[in-house]
Amino acid sequence: MSDTITNSSAVDENQKETQADTSAGRPNAKPSKSGLYTIVWRWHFYAGILSAPILWMITITGAMYVFSTEISEWRDQALLKVSPQEEERVSYDRLREIAASHAASEDLEGMVVRSDPAHSVFFLAHIEGEPGNRADDQHQRIYLNPYDGSLLGTRIAEHDFFAVVLELHRSLMLGTTGRILSELVTCWGLILLASGFYLWWPRGKKNAGVWLPRIKGKFYAVLRDWHAVSGFYLLPLIGIIAFTGLFFTLVLGTGFNTTVKKMGHWPPEWFLTAEAPAPSPEAQPMKLDQVVPLFLEHSRSGEDAVAIRFAEKPELAHKAFYMIDDDKNSLRTVSVNQYTGEKFSILDPPDLPFLYRVRLWAVSIHMGKIFGMPTKILAMIASLGLLGLSVTGIWMWWKRRPTGRSGFPRAPLPQSLPAWGWALMIVVGILLPVAGVSILLICLLDWICFSQLRKKKAV
Incomplete structure (x- = not known):
């Protein structure tokens, strides 16, 4: 939502301020807002980069499937109409x-x-x-x-174009593994929205780049504005579509269904x-x-x-x-x-029963069918909007990437994250268990990589 390498100079300044506090003999200094901004920005960046390929597949197939009924009826007139x-x-x-x-x-x-x-x-x-x-x-x-009993045609339902589109959307045609990956990216999509909202927050800015995107100026700045500002306005819509998609997933969806059955609402x-x-x-x-x-x-x-x-x-x-x-x-x-x-x-x-009705509402909302054509259009906008946010995020990283370098952000100091930030990560990990496992793995990998890097520098 916010530019993945947005305000790189500001981020560098944030890192310098945090490092200055440490070098000044205050390793336990209270975490600064700039340090927290750096951490959120870094997680937003990595989440956007790593989830992009699968996210593109999910959003493209989702936008296509929204109008599956209309397209199928137009395509199959020879089979359906007499x-x-x-x-x-x-x-x-x-x-x-x-x-x-x-x-x-x-x-x-x-x-x-x-x-x-x-x-x-x-x-x-x-x-x-x-x-x-x-x-x-x-x-x-x-x-x-x-009227005459003549055969109009036959078709294998599972081979239909939109059946394949739906399977790609739900499981990437990879079975259980694909369903877990799809759930993982959906969870991280919600995290991207939340972290992007934090990064978008005005912080004293007035208008340009906050409420309205610029259309003139340096290309990177314009691209950043369209990424951040459109992300802010699309956040509620994308959030609803992404959240209701969790009712289809392997872990959270199955967990909800099991709960409904245990409570006698199935x-x-x-x-x-x-x-x-x-x-x-x-x-x-x-x-x-x-x-x-x-x-x-x-x-x-x-x-x-x-x-x-x-x-x-x-x-x-x-x-x-x-x-x-x-x-x-x-x-x-x-x-x-x-x-x-x-x-x-x-x-x-x-x-x-009520809880089962919640499931039906979620399914219809996610597919854009709850109020007919208007919500279908909104569901398509949500899918294409999320695709656009991901594409512009990758584009910005590639545009600002230093020659010969990855352009990945440096690790912030450990004390940059306040206690409530750690608590929030734990809560997110519990509510979104697939994402929680990935957060633990990323933290472990991050610690191993930067520990090795610091050892090499020490030598």
Whole structure:
């Protein structure tokens, strides 16, 4: 947020002042503000440099995924849109038979329908991967024209462009290792925002470079202003998007989910297929043509994509999931007895326990779907804004880097950090455990490197 080599002369002066205090026989002198500024600036600098490559990947993929629904619907018009016909539609049971004939697996686990007559119907076939490894499982989408039963096309959901974008965003396509790295960079992104805000603080400055960026003058000064000032204005927006992203992470996200379950706020009926009363021996399952209209009755103004999961066993019910624009906070579930057509276990987000609703809110906010298009635009601005801050930070370091040298800041004196600063680092390490471990490793590496450097100078 603040320039990564910002005010280098001021930093040098801060270091000189601290060194002067020590050389004057006051090694225990009270830490100065300038010394604290140097430490914060140094951590801001290293965090920005080290997190940049992964941060760029996360922000670019995040900005792309925000409009995944709109782009996918435009791209897949040939699969999703059909011309309504006056003649009677093909029965859903016949469509199921047609889909089964085109499926790469015998396991047709569900279908997706809409009340909009201009929409196609697609079925979902579950393709198992390596035994015991569900991560290799795939899902084939089979798109059919409901008026003549013709095949519009097939697609493997996991191979879709935006599925790959999402996987890059969440785990860098590196599995568990990638998820930890993504969480680490997200945590450091929050630290960068906080430390950048401290470095931006006016400290007596009036206007230029504080509230408004300069557009004339030395290139470095202009670049620094746009980095710092835009960072200040974007801080709340980026902070919200980054913080809600932690609900997806391996350590903090899993920890939150575990806490929700322990407190009894995790609704199993939200996910699992509900059980229905035991059928009589002579009972026969209802036809899909009877079941689907029951589910469509709960569709909201034709905006919902109604995903129906077929009952896999006689004692289970059919279950439908309703969602508008992939917004988890709009998710509704309805279960239907496959023998009687009785509708039960109808759940909307307001019916869920509070802590689980917090999770849904976080997911929708992070994806920019909480209030539709306006928040999508804000989410994209947050992603691209954070990318811009990182790029300008690296640019400033490269611009001011001395010829033949790294341009990395020197280590401040140990007493430059006040007691409350150490306490703050401990609190941050506890609240953001992945970042806390990295802070310990960085401090250890820093101590080893500079200890060796001082030994060499002594020799």
